[in-house]
Amino acid sequence: MHFRLPFLGLIVNKNPMDGLVKHYDKIAECIHIINDSVECYVAGNDTCREFSELIEQIDTVESQADKIKRSIRNHLPHSMFMSVDKVLFFNYTRNQDNILDSAQEALHWLAMRKVTIPSEYQKDLILLLSEVNDTTTSLGPALKATISLNEGKSIDREGAKNKFRKVRKHYARSMELRKELSKKIYNSDMDFKDIYQLTHFVDCLNEMAHQAEICADMLRAMIAR
16 A cells, blocks of 8 residues: 655645745835935936836736745645744745835825925935835845744854844934924925825835834744744
């Protein structure tokens, strides 16, 4: 009599967390698009691409990321043999995808109507965008370090923790910059519609950093003893 041992195949399956790296790569593409959009707004450069083109581009990237996310979820092993808790994995996937959703919403707010960004706020906006950029890009190495630890390819737990701390540090700075900039915008003499539009754009940028920070906390939980 022959017995099948299906769990052996599940043990050697590719780690589903590897798909999260492909999904994360789409975040970098979205950041690049937003950088272009803010540069155009601040510089007022007539040679910049039309916002309709930027919107189409970021929508395409977000759609590609959604396909990757669905593929990750649809190919999870149906047994207990996962290197991390399945609920934690699902939650992480959702929050990493939220970074992309916030990026998409940010650009949609900026493209809703033409608004002039006063020169006194341009530097603050660029600083905030830079900090959001640093927060989200710091998540990539943290994710890869977590995967290496879970796969047994690395034993540098402290190095991974330092990467988590770096994400949190940049997010804390992003929060400070968001509060300062929002206060300045609200107390400005701009038209109410401009205030409303810019405030929502700033909040969406900060939410990208916030979701990255939540992801870093989940990665920390994944390597907890």
